[in-house]
Amino acid sequence: MENNNAHNTTLTAPVIHSENFLEHWQGHRRLTRKVIEAFPEKELYSFSIGGMRPFSELAMELIKIARPGIEGVVSGKWENLDDMPTPKTKKEILELWDQVTEQIDTLWPQIAPARFQEKDLAFGMYENNIYGTLLYFTDNEIHHRGQGYVYLRALGITPPPFWERE
């Protein structure tokens, strides 16, 4: 602990590599899928606390970010899906979810190595390095899913364990 300065070169060391970030994201998406599944159909669309959105809308936000998000990360073209309607059943939301899972797996290997460090305006609005934008996607998912955990607990339903990513 004495030689603080001697180690400063470590600040440029890579921490997370592409395939590990992909697995990180998809692991979180598998857990979020289980949280969607854990909601009874009615409460998925109606239950909320403190004026917040029901979990169907939080899940749709994640879909509307991830689907055009992975395309924008690869191509630099950012589509706006804000007007995409929320499907009327849990089954259809899960089908959309699974389509995005496949899409991420397909597009991810097409991200050019230098792209992660590039600055871009995500969705034409949010300036960040691509790695920061990708962290934002996953962080935002964890954040809203954590809110879903409170909804489930308030409904008397035990949520899936946080560490379960299979």
Add this chain to the structure above:
Amino acid sequence: MENNNAHNTTLTAPVIHSENFLEHWQGHRRLTRKVIEAFPEKELYSFSIGGMRPFSELAMELIKIARPGIEGVVSGKWENLDDMPTPKTKKEILELWDQVTEQIDTLWPQIAPARFQEKDLAFGMYENNIYGTLLYFTDNEIHHRGQGYVYLRALGITPPPFWERE
């Protein structure tokens, strides 16, 4: 999108480097600090939903992970702080929080570059690569802080914006 296989070498590309991960973690910690501050003293210790812990206990969990966590990441020695008592005031929790902030800034540059990819048993129990353990620390913080947002909303208090990390 045609040449999927041509790009497979990108899966080894670095996405996040050491100094950026440090900033990622500390940015989240600054936001969590604001969430602790946003709770009225009484509700910080008493308010909960669905049998969950009050936010004082969630904040203490984060402190009990981060403080020995950064030491374990650097040294491979993992201390267990489970029995650390919860301070009786918000001010003291915030002081502990700020001590950990300094400690992370001090110790982080001492992480050896190869360490991020090493496997270790975090806290003697959780086997993971160090980068995975560090992601778990931040993800767990985002998860519990998201729960704190619901508590604040239920109390009629507007939480700090999620994207605010200053």
